[in-house]
Amino acid sequence: MEKSLNLVLHVWRQKNRDAKGQFVRYEAKNISEHASLLEMLDQVNEGLLEKGEEPIAFDHDCREGICGACGMIVNGHAHGPRKATTVCQLHMREFQDGEEIWIEPWRAAAFPVVRDLVVDRGSLDRIVQAGGFISTRTGSAPEANSLPVAKEKSDRAFDAAACIGCGACVAACPNAAAMLFTAAKVAHLNLLPQGEPERDTRVRNMVAQMDAEGFGHCTNHYECMEACPKHISVEFIAQLNREFMSATARARQELRPRRK
Amino acid sequence: MELKANAPSGPIETRWERHRFEMKLVNPANRRKHKVIVVGTGLAGGALAATLGEQGYNVAAFCYQDSPRRAHSIAAQGGINAAKNYQNDGDSVYRLFYDTVKGGDFRARESNVYRLAELSVNIIDQCVAQGVPFAREYSGLLANRSFGGAQVSRTFYARGQTGQQLLLGAYQALERQVNAGTVTMFSRHEMLDLIVVDGRARGIVTRDMVSGKIEAHLADAVVLCTGGYGNVFYLSTNAKGCNVTATWRAHRKGALFANPCFTQIHPTCIPVSGEFQSKLTLMSESLRNDGRVWVPKRAEDVTKPPNQIPEEDRDYYLERLYPSFGNLVPRDIASRRAKDMCDKGLGVGTAVGGQRLGVYLDFKDAVKRLGRKAVEERYGNLFEMYERITGEDPYEVPMRIYPATHYTMGGLWVDYNLMSTVPGLFVGGEANFSDHGANRLGASALMQGLADGYFVLPYTVANYLAQTPRNTADDTHAEVRAVVDSVKERINKFLSIQGKRSPDSFHRELGKLIWDKCGMARNKAGLEKALQEIPRIREEFWENLYVPGSGEELNQSLEKAGRVADFLELGELMCRDALFREESCGGHFREEHQTEEGEAKRDDENFQFVAAWEFKGDGVEHQVHREALEFEYVKPTQRSYK
Numbered sequence: 001m002e003k004s005l006n007l008v009l010h011v012w013r014q015k016n017r018d019a020k021g022q023f024v025r026y027e028a029k030n031i032s033e034h035a036s037l038l039e040m041l042d043q044v045n046e047g048l049l050e051k052g053e054e055p056i057a058f059d060h061d062c063r064e065g066i067c068g069a070c071g072m073i074v075n076g077h078a079h080g081p082r083k084a085t086t087v088c089q090l091h092m093r094e095f096q097d098g099e100e101i102w103i104e105p106w107r108a109a110a111f112p113v114v115r116d117l118v119v120d121r122g123s124l125d126r127i128v129q130a131g132g133f134i135s136t137r138t139g140s141a142p143e144a145n146s147l148p149v150a151k152e153k154s155d156r157a158f159d160a161a162a163c164i165g166c167g168a169c170v171a172a173c174p175n176a177a178a179m180l181f182t183a184a185k186v187a188h189l190n191l192l193p194q195g196e197p198e199r200d201t202r203v204r205n206m207v208a209q210m211d212a213e214g215f216g217h218c219t220n221h222y223e224c225m226e227a228c229p230k231h232i233s234v235e236f237i238a239q240l241n242r243e244f245m246s247a248t249a250r251a252r253q254e255l256r257p258r259r260k
Numbered sequence: 261m262e263l264k265a266n267a268p269s270g271p272i273e274t275r276w277e278r279h280r281f282e283m284k285l286v287n288p289a290n291r292r293k294h295k296v297i298v299v300g301t302g303l304a305g306g307a308l309a310a311t312l313g314e315q316g317y318n319v320a321a322f323c324y325q326d327s328p329r330r331a332h333s334i335a336a337q338g339g340i341n342a343a344k345n346y347q348n349d350g351d352s353v354y355r356l357f358y359d360t361v362k363g364g365d366f367r368a369r370e371s372n373v374y375r376l377a378e379l380s381v382n383i384i385d386q387c388v389a390q391g392v393p394f395a396r397e398y399s400g401l402l403a404n405r406s407f408g409g410a411q412v413s414r415t416f417y418a419r420g421q422t423g424q425q426l427l428l429g430a431y432q433a434l435e436r437q438v439n440a441g442t443v444t445m446f447s448r449h450e451m452l453d454l455i456v457v458d459g460r461a462r463g464i465v466t467r468d469m470v471s472g473k474i475e476a477h478l479a480d481a482v483v484l485c486t487g488g489y490g491n492v493f494y495l496s497t498n499a500k501g502c503n504v505t506a507t508w509r510a511h512r513k514g515a516l517f518a519n520p521c522f523t524q525i526h527p528t529c530i531p532v533s534g535e536f537q538s539k540l541t542l543m544s545e546s547l548r549n550d551g552r553v554w555v556p557k558r559a560e561d562v563t564k565p566p567n568q569i570p571e572e573d574r575d576y577y578l579e580r581l582y583p584s585f586g587n588l589v590p591r592d593i594a595s596r597r598a599k600d601m602c603d604k605g606l607g608v609g610t611a612v613g614g615q616r617l618g619v620y621l622d623f624k625d626a627v628k629r630l631g632r633k634a635v636e637e638r639y640g641n642l643f644e645m646y647e648r649i650t651g652e653d654p655y656e657v658p659m660r661i662y663p664a665t666h667y668t669m670g671g672l673w674v675d676y677n678l679m680s681t682v683p684g685l686f687v688g689g690e691a692n693f694s695d696h697g698a699n700r701l702g703a704s705a706l707m708q709g710l711a712d713g714y715f716v717l718p719y720t721v722a723n724y725l726a727q728t729p730r731n732t733a734d735d736t737h738a739e740v741r742a743v744v745d746s747v748k749e750r751i752n753k754f755l756s757i758q759g760k761r762s763p764d765s766f767h768r769e770l771g772k773l774i775w776d777k778c779g780m781a782r783n784k785a786g787l788e789k790a791l792q793e794i795p796r797i798r799e800e801f802w803e804n805l806y807v808p809g810s811g812e813e814l815n816q817s818l819e820k821a822g823r824v825a826d827f828l829e830l831g832e833l834m835c836r837d838a839l840f841r842e843e844s845c846g847g848h849f850r851e852e853h854q855t856e857e858g859e860a861k862r863d864d865e866n867f868q869f870v871a872a873w874e875f876k877g878d879g880v881e882h883q884v885h886r887e888a889l890e891f892e893y894v895k896p897t898q899r900s901y902k
């Protein structure tokens with residue numbers, strides 16, 4: 001039969017970007033094991049509203065693990081304890097009755113807190129703006145099947161393209177690096193023949209933007225992959241490094257004065 | 261008011277081509293001077309904003325999420341149709357057109373549907389060039405599957421994440437334009453009203469969801485690509501933030517709302533598991549290819565573990581009722597039969613609110629026939645998703661499914677140019693009513709969103725800009741100030757009621773009522789009851805709502821309050837439309853109008869039209885306008901799946 005849980009929550013509350021935040025203790029009573037973590041927070045919020053208090057703000061939208069809006073640190077883990085699962089898909093059956101749960105926002109210099117558990121991830125969009133695209137003019141595309149792409153290649157590109165842009169990799173990284181996110185986008189586009197013409201500028205510009213946003217450097221902890229809800233592999237980071245080095249080398253060569 | 265569809269005449273294959281030639285162009289040197297507002301960055305809005313930016317217009321794009329990449333289009337799983345005929349199985353533009361008109365139960369405009377089918381092929385080219393990793397065969401060529409009962413394989417897909425990959429393609433194109441400086445992106449901005457100056461749409465009023473700032477944005481034209489209104493049901497497969505506010509506010513400013521009662525229910529969703537439920541999750545329709553749907557024959561068996569119910573005590577009702585189509589009957593039929601069974605007390609799963617709403621979808625025979633490995637290959641990720649949500653293993657215990665709201669065919673009325681009845685206000689994607697009639701075929705919404713965004717609106721908006729004087733109103737204009745003030749006043753109203761109930765509690769109450777009375781099956785008595793109840797809920801809402809905090813900060817309760825207020829008005833119009841349409845067609849099933857076998861009975865003589873509703877003021881009944889539909893190419897027939 002259905003279990004219900006009573007829990008003690010410690011939730012990070014912070015009124016806005018500049019305010020000082022703190023953990024606040026709440027009791028969550030009678031939570032169905034079938035509820036998701038976000039549905040548990042919904043219930044806590046309804047209770048707060050009944051008492052005339054302000055509910056806990058958190059980002060969410062699809063609640064299906066695909067939009068990448070949700071994200072919080074649950075008991076020290078980005079997106080909570082279950083592997084390859086966003087918090088919107090994390091169900092309360094993963095927790096024990098009476099358990100204490102600590103919930104806090106992504107922590108990274110490049111993700112300022114907006115309110116409570118909501119952070120500003122605009123830096124990830126700006127990395128994409130710097131080069132995470134293929135420049136095709138609408139309406140000028142060649143017939144789709146005129147360019148066959150080997151299935152293995154296309155599948156591999158897909159593995160990278162599955163990133164939902166949630167930022168858990170950054171939150172989990174001791175250096176708050178955005179390497180996994182950036183590597184996934186570079187790999188998706190650079191693996192495909194369509195991405196070939198811009199491959200060098202893409203990787204250089206995206207990495208430069210990543211640095212400019214104040215993300216840390218990757219020192220191979222691989223916590224990102226552990227936290228990633230979509231199994232994005234750190235092999236893409238290795239690929240990014242290779243791409244970056246050869247792109248930089250090629251750029252240097254072009255800059256070097258030609259000697260006869 | 262006369263509804264002018266402005267659809268070209270002549271042979272249907274030549275209409276769009278000719279229309280395109282007849283439309284006016286804007287000189288490239290002048291484009292930068294024209295400003296266009298695009299609200300919504302899903303497939304329709306994202307594709308449009310990127311394309312207009314690339315063409316050199318000055319674009320401002322808006323979305324309520326923190327990033328344009330999160331629009332609800334991201335959640336589409338199954339695929340996107342296109343008449344490429346790569347499988348050489350007899351597909352063609354004409355066949356896709358034919359299937360869509362028929363599938364829509366003859367309530368869509370032929371010219372629009374033909375154009376959609378025609379453009380479908382360009383969409384695939386465009387997306388592949390952008391790097392969308394569609395599924396491929398070992399030859400390296402694109403793969404297809406058959407979807408939603410289609411007899412040809414015309415669906416392109418990217419694993420179970422087609423919407424995500426298509427949206428990322430549009431998002432990347434959009435970000436490229438942001439980088440180029442042609443598009444200014446306003447994330448976490450919610451449109452709260454439309455600005456109409458001298459009879460033309462000239463801007464919008466938004467709330468910055470972080471600072472709370474209310475602001476007017478002015479432009480030469482406004483395009484709404486704000487998605488569907490399925491969340492009127494509270495529980496639906498839509499994302500939590502999906503809302504009707506943008507289109508409803510435009511409706512109140514003069515844009516007619518067409519066919520609001522045409523909503524689609526998807527048969528294979530994970531059932532509600534408790535009162536806390538916040539949304540429903542869709543399971544791909546493909547599951548019905550191999551799963552068998554059943555309920556216990558006897559009501560006393562509904563709580564028995566399903567594996568202990570012997571074959572002879574099970575009712576495989578779809579196979580029994582529809583021997584030739586069996587478990588693969590169309591969405592609406594599969595949904596209604598599931599409801600019948602549960603209404604008879606044969607539903608299974610957890611009882612919520614005293615009723616068990618679920619039927620089994622059993623893979624036991626499929627595992628026996630194909631082996632576990634083959635089933636795993638086909639459905640592995642879906643089984644995993646089901647297990648994650650329910651905690652049950654579908655290899656061992658049959659899945660439980662129940663229908664849920666999934667898509668809204670109704671929306672703002674638009675002509676062939678996708679322009680609403682307010683000049684200068686265009687509507688694309690799920691937000692308009694245009695192409696799916698009374699029922700949408702699987703994998704056709706993604707196609708429509710991208711067709712509108714990449715290939716239709718860039719032409720029709722330019723045609724409008726080329727012929728229209730530029731906007732001269734600024735923030736000081738009396739009309740602009742009036743709209744900004746009214747938005748502020750409304751926000752203050754929400755905050756000042758200081759009653760006892762949360763926005764969600766009203767939303768749940770409304771949703772349950774609409775689901776019961778205007779959901780899968782509707783009847784006169786029920787709709788009349790709903791029409792009495794909704795004003796009562798609305799009245800209580802405006803007296804007893806509680807929104808804490810202020811307007812000058814991130815305030816999610818305030819956001820919800822505004823959305824629920826609009827759903828409370830839309831819900832009433834849906835019921836009115838459903839009551840008015842005395843026939844059954846597509847997703848609209850009126851119990852009074854069915855054949856002896858219990859199938860939908862259309863009334864072409866009296867209802868072969870689009871019902872477009874005009875807002876006449878608060879407390880005044882809407883007025884209906886009719887756009888007659890003519891079928892020159894696909895002659896109306898009754899559907900039969902026996």
Ligand SMILES: Cc1cc2nc3c(=O)[nH]c(=O)nc-3n(C[C@H](O)[C@H](O)[C@H](O)COP(=O)(O)OP(=O)(O)OC[C@H]3O[C@@H](n4cnc5c(N)ncnc54)[C@H](O)[C@@H]3O)c2cc1C
Pocket residue numbers: 299300301302303304305322323324325328331332333334335336337338339340422423449450451452485486487488497498499502503505506542666667688689690691702703704705706707709
């Ligand atoms: C679970 C699921 C699966 C689906 N699977 C398929 C499928 O396989 N194939 C298929 O063809 N179709 C499918 N559909 C339908 C399809 O996904 C949608 O109809 C389509 O993606 C809608 O696209 P859109 O661009 O019109 O709107 P959306 O993608 O919903 O975008 C709406 C945009 O408007 C913005 N917005 C909304 N309101 C406001 C406001 N007030 N102010 C500012 N911005 C606002 C949002 O931020 C967002 O950017 C599925 C739908 C669901 C729910």
Ligand code: SF4
Pocket residue numbers: 162163164165166167168169170180181184224227228229230231232
């Ligand atoms: S790489 Fe993984 S963790 Fe990082 S943003 Fe993408 S999906 Fe999220």
Ligand code: FES
Pocket residue numbers: 059060061062063064065066067068069070071086087088089
């Ligand atoms: S809410 Fe969309 S991924 Fe969690």
